[in-house]
Amino acid sequence: MNLQSQKSPSGKFNGLTLFDKIWDAHVVSSIENGPTILYIDRHFCHEVTSPQAFDGLRVRGLKVLRPEKTTMTADHNTPTIDQDKPVTDPISRNQLDTFSKNAAEFNMPLFYPLGHPNNGVVHIIGPENGFTQPGTTIVCGDSHTSTHGAFGAIAFGIGTSEVEMVLATQTVLQTRPKTMRITFNGNLNSSVTAKDLALYMISKLTTGGATGYFVEYAGEAIRNMSMEERMTVCNLSIEMGARGGMIAPDETTFAYVQGREFAPKGKDLERKLSYWKTLQSDENAVFDKEYSFDAADIQPMITYGTNPGMGMGINDYIPEIEKIDEAGRISFLKSLEYMGFKPGEQLLNKQVDYVFLGSCTNGRIEDFRLFANYVKGKKKAEHVVAWLVPGSWKVENQIREEGLLEILTDAGFKLRQPGCSACLAMNDDKVPAGKYAVSTSNRNFEGRQGPGARTILAGPLVAAAAAVAGCIFDPRG
Amino acid sequence: MEKFKKLTSSIVPLPIENVDTDQIIPARFLKAVNKEGFGDNLFADWRYNKDGSPKIDFVLNNSQFIGSILVAGKNFGSGSSREHAAWAIAGYGFKVIVSSFFADIFRNNALNNGVLPVMVSPEFLSEIFYDLQSNSAMTLTIDLENQTITNNVNRKSEKFEINPYKKECLIKGLDDIDYLLSKKDLIESYEKSID
Ligand code: SF4
Numbered sequence: 001m002n003l004q005s006q007k008s009p010s011g012k013f014n015g016l017t018l019f020d021k022i023w024d025a026h027v028v029s030s031i032e033n034g035p036t037i038l039y040i041d042r043h044f045c046h047e048v049t050s051p052q053a054f055d056g057l058r059v060r061g062l063k064v065l066r067p068e069k070t071t072m073t074a075d076h077n078t079p080t081i082d083q084d085k086p087v088t089d090p091i092s093r094n095q096l097d098t099f100s101k102n103a104a105e106f107n108m109p110l111f112y113p114l115g116h117p118n119n120g121v122v123h124i125i126g127p128e129n130g131f132t133q134p135g136t137t138i139v140c141g142d143s144h145t146s147t148h149g150a151f152g153a154i155a156f157g158i159g160t161s162e163v164e165m166v167l168a169t170q171t172v173l174q175t176r177p178k179t180m181r182i183t184f185n186g187n188l189n190s191s192v193t194a195k196d197l198a199l200y201m202i203s204k205l206t207t208g209g210a211t212g213y214f215v216e217y218a219g220e221a222i223r224n225m226s227m228e229e230r231m232t233v234c235n236l237s238i239e240m241g242a243r244g245g246m247i248a249p250d251e252t253t254f255a256y257v258q259g260r261e262f263a264p265k266g267k268d269l270e271r272k273l274s275y276w277k278t279l280q281s282d283e284n285a286v287f288d289k290e291y292s293f294d295a296a297d298i299q300p301m302i303t304y305g306t307n308p309g310m311g312m313g314i315n316d317y318i319p320e321i322e323k324i325d326e327a328g329r330i331s332f333l334k335s336l337e338y339m340g341f342k343p344g345e346q347l348l349n350k351q352v353d354y355v356f357l358g359s360c361t362n363g364r365i366e367d368f369r370l371f372a373n374y375v376k377g378k379k380k381a382e383h384v385v386a387w388l389v390p391g392s393w394k395v396e397n398q399i400r401e402e403g404l405l406e407i408l409t410d411a412g413f414k415l416r417q418p419g420c421s422a423c424l425a426m427n428d429d430k431v432p433a434g435k436y437a438v439s440t441s442n443r444n445f446e447g448r449q450g451p452g453a454r455t456i457l458a459g460p461l462v463a464a465a466a467a468v469a470g471c472i473f474d475p476r477g
Numbered sequence: 478m479e480k481f482k483k484l485t486s487s488i489v490p491l492p493i494e495n496v497d498t499d500q501i502i503p504a505r506f507l508k509a510v511n512k513e514g515f516g517d518n519l520f521a522d523w524r525y526n527k528d529g530s531p532k533i534d535f536v537l538n539n540s541q542f543i544g545s546i547l548v549a550g551k552n553f554g555s556g557s558s559r560e561h562a563a564w565a566i567a568g569y570g571f572k573v574i575v576s577s578f579f580a581d582i583f584r585n586n587a588l589n590n591g592v593l594p595v596m597v598s599p600e601f602l603s604e605i606f607y608d609l610q611s612n613s614a615m616t617l618t619i620d621l622e623n624q625t626i627t628n629n630v631n632r633k634s635e636k637f638e639i640n641p642y643k644k645e646c647l648i649k650g651l652d653d654i655d656y657l658l659s660k661k662d663l664i665e666s667y668e669k670s671i672d
Contacts, residue, residue, distance in 0.1 A: 028667040029660065034642025037660060039667055049559060051510035056654070065664075077508060091508040098510045143558040143582060159560035159586035161653065169657040171664055175640060177581075207495060208552040211581055241555065243581055307495055307555070327599070331494040331550070424504045424557075445499040445556060447522050 015282025017179050018248050019214050022154045022279070026137045028171055035173040041136035043070040043166045044122045047099035048077055048426070049141030053164035054102040064106045066170045071131050072103055073112040075121045076142075077426045080389050080416035083114050092427070106167075118261075120392020120418040123147040123360035127231065128394050130260025134249035134276040139166060144360050144442065145244070146237040150230035151257070152249035152279045154214070157238065177243045178288035180213040181281070184221035186295045191476045193370065194229035195362060195440065195459030197221065198236035199301035201293065203311035211241030213289065216281060221295035222247055227256040228366040235361045236442055239308040248280040300475055302438075303457040304347060305335040306446050314462060314474050320344045338446055339454050340434075347456070347472045354437035355386045355467040356449070357460060358416075359423035362440035363391030365398045367460040372404040374464035374475060380412035381470025387429055388413055389421040413467070425450045438466040478591045480650035484572055485618040485629070487544035489536055492606050496549055497556035498583065502565040515561055516568025537569075541613045545572040548605050548617075552576075553594075554583025563590045573619050575626065577602045588643050589653060595619060595626050595637045604631060621647060 016024075028037040050072075057064070064070065077092045087093040096114070103111040112119040118129055123144055126132040132148045138155035139145060141163045148155035162172050188197060202209075215237050222230065230247050237245030254273060257263045264272045281287075299313035312318065321343045324332045336342065357363070357371050368390065380386055388408065390396040396418060399405050405415060422429040423441035425448065431437045433452025440463050444455035456472070465475040506518045523535050531538040547566070553576040554562065563586040566574065571592060577599045579587075584594045608615050608630040618627040621644060627634040646652065657664075 029663050031642050034640060037657065037663070039664070039671075048507050052512050052560075055511060060654070062658075089508075095508050095510055141558060141560075143556070145558075157558035157582055159558055159563070159582060159589060161560060161586070161589035165654050165657055168654060169661065169664055170668075171657055171660075173642075173653045173657065207555055208578060208580070211552075211578070241552075241580060307497065327551070327603075328494060330492075334493070426504045426507060443497075443499070443556065445497045447503055448499050451503070451522060451527075 014286040015284035017281040017285040017287060018152060018216055018246060018279055019154065019179050020285070022135055022137065023176065025135070026154070035175045037171050038137060038174045039171050040139050040166050041069065042126070042131055042138045044126055044138070044140035044145070045070050045072045045163065046076050046122050046140070046142065047074045047095050049160050050163055051095065051098045051102065052160045053167055054106065056164040057106070057167060062168050064108065064167045067106065067108050068110070069170060070108060070167065071110040071112070071126065072099070072108055073119055073122050073125055074099055074114050075119070076420045076424065078114055078419040079427050080387070080419050080421045080429055083417045117393050120394065121360045121363060121420055123235065124363060124391030124395065127151065127227070128260065128392060130257060130263030133257060133263065133272070134253060135279050139172060143238045144235050146242070147231050147235040147360055149234040149237070149244050149246035150227060151253055152246060152276070154244065154246065156244040177214045178212055180210055180215045180242070180289040180291070181287040182215055182217055183219040183290070183292040184217070184295045185219050185292060186221060187224060188221055188295045188298060191461055192298050192300060193459040193461055194225060194232040196301045197295065197298055198233050199303065199308065199311040199457060200298045202236065202240045202309050203301070204293070205240045205291070207239060207307045207309040208241045210237070213242050215242045215245040216287070217245060217247050219292070219295070223250070226366060227252060228364045231364065232361055236308070239442060249276050300462050301458065302347060302462060302472060303444050304339065304341055305332070306338055306444055307335070308442065308444060308457060310335065311457070314472065315346070315348060318343055318345050318347070348474065350472045351436065352384060352438050352466045352471055353435040354431050355384055355463050356389070356422045356437055356439040356441060357463050358387065358389030358391065358421055359441035360391060361442045362460050363389060363395065365395050367440065368395065368399050368404055369402070370460045371464045372407045374461055375411040375413065375468055376407045378411055378468045380467050384467050384470050386413050386467050387416055387422055389416045390418050392418050422449050424448065425453070431455070438463050438472070478650045478652050481572065481591060481593060481621055481647045483618070483620045483622065484545065485616050486546045487542070487614050487616050488546045488548050488605070488609070489542045489544055490606060490609055491536060491547060491549040494550035495552045495555055498554060498559050498562040499556055501554070501562040502559065507559060507561050512564050514568065515565035516570065519565040519569045545570055546575060546617055546619070547571045547573070548575045548602070550576065551578045551599070553579050554587070555580040558582045558586070560586045560590070563587045563592060567592050575602070575605070575617065588647070591647065593619065593621065593647060597626060597635055597637065601628070601633070601635050604628060604633065
């Protein structure tokens, strides 16, 4: 009998998907007609969604069950200048102090406060320190936890009650999601980035198009991506409603993981590698839904509205109202009114006031390379305020070591200190009301970058072009 | 957690699609270290002017509409995983949210805080908004035991889905952590099996 056609614990007779393999290996038990108790290998924790969870433990008189499986970093609510000085906003300071006190009280060994060399945006420091590994389950009280799926892991965002569950029991209760595969055939055109691919996909599937699903990305365009690019794609899975996104690990993945501080070493690494090599969807695996796209159709993208699904090619026109479903027209017009745009309009040459390079979507070294490469020998437009925020101190160091800082400085840019920054604007990095920001982050919701701020999402190249031209500008010239 | 069985209430309508968590509770209110007080900032940017005075055209400031059921357009709760959104909804006093579609994480967060998300058909939803135009005091009845929602104006009912486990938790007022803690031996034997 063919092993692969046997009924698996997931109840399927076909081959198994990558998702099935990892999920099944982490089931502690299942409640009849209910959710599964899923074991969590790595928990990431930050200052904003954890205080109430630690509070919950105190109220119930509980300890953290496996402190070494939680990595803590301060990132969401932190300043991006003068990090060595006390945080001025008293409420933010209290939240950071609470975070430190909780780490001490519960004896958490992996605690990276402001200024620590391993500090940075949670989804950036996980992979770069080797915490993120293939075949594992990963959670964090932050929806962009999907980033870690780039390594062939099941990684998803959770709420604070679930953070408490993980701290107390190293498990969460989860209902098994459905599976979806999205295949990108062929290769991306030059000057088209992973961010453009993701914005394109979300514009096709809409922000609710993958709700209830876990997505696996496949195809030549994905295979040829670096780990940084894969992380950008998986990061944005949540913006089309997916629980998470993942990519089967391969030599690119193994090469990235090896040698990092917390990655397996020696014999342990050999054992793990032979397991990691089994982590692909079987050929006869059946997904609940499949889509495929031609990578060559993708242009540099921008968004024109107030959700990430409202995206278009940089030379395209905002849809006319007749093209929108009747039920969606009120929201569509409300969104354009907020942005100060009109149906049918083209956005090329529109003035841009702010440019933000950073976040867990595009705050990695490759993003800074792309940006620096474009602005090299050019000058920042005078009226543009540019916030260049590395995702971590390690990224910051690399920017210096590779000589990118010099290029950026010559072009009139400054580097800020690591953190989430203007991605959610909890700190002082807020875009003023009515101003336009081309932003490499992940959400263009009303007020996301500050009350009244108008966000145009884009990749690092479009952001670089906007910073130099001072307007929406096609990076292909 | 409070027990939930059956509820009849007038409603607060929010006929907007894709209401995301940044609208439900803007990020600048996430600095608190406990769960209290978020209800006051529910929908803050739609609800208050810059000076803190209420915006009179927003539904939460309209005394015609009160009740513990929020009825919203499709894809409610998309965006971030912040449970603060659920705390704000619960803190304001909503017990039920009705929509034709919910974002995943939000749905879970709501259930973990005793707020029941009820997913109805697009027709059922538009009929509520329609009936409301002539009768702002209209009520809905949510019967969790039988998993039905009834529009008390046109008398139509619909079944809604809820995971049986979550249903039992709500009816008994238990939460997930109580349950997981009772399974500690299973978790420890799983850990031994993977070592
Ligand atoms: S950079 Fe933005 S999306 Fe990423 S973790 Fe920080 S706030 Fe969340």
